[in-house]
Amino acid sequence: MDRKKLETFRKKLEKRKEELDQVVYxxxxxxxxxxxxxxxxxxxxxxxxxTKEFFxxxxxxxxxxxxxxxxxxxxxxxESYGECLHCMEEVQQKRLEAVPWARHCIACQELLEKGxxx
Numbered sequence: 001m002d003r004k005k006l007e008t009f010r011k012k013l014e015k016r017k018e019e020l021d022q023v024v025y026x027x028x029x030x031x032x033x034x035x036x037x038x039x040x041x042x043x044x045x046x047x048x049x050x051t052k053e054f055f056x057x058x059x060x061x062x063x064x065x066x067x068x069x070x071x072x073x074x075x076x077x078x079e080s081y082g083e084c085l086h087c088m089e090e091v092q093q094k095r096l097e098a099v100p101w102a103r104h105c106i107a108c109q110e111l112l113e114k115g116x117x118x
Contacts, residue, residue, distance in 0.1 A: 001090075065101065
């Protein structure tokens, strides 16, 4: 992959990393704010609990993607970005444009999702 494309992917990944960092931070702050116990009504407590659980699940997803984005940035630095971690073939350009943190080519990703790949 040429330097220009690599730099484009690096910028996309760094922007996504910043967005995810903000999501994780906001959900942590919100989680601390809702722990105050000010709600007295059972319905308010249930709504607060549901909202808190929703934000924590969103944060968990964001953290997982954040880890993948960080790994992709590291692969750019290691000059192995765009290479499937399993078969070592080049990951399809369209796949990287859609999911810049992709670690596997489409064929290996399908195997992974079926549980046929570690």
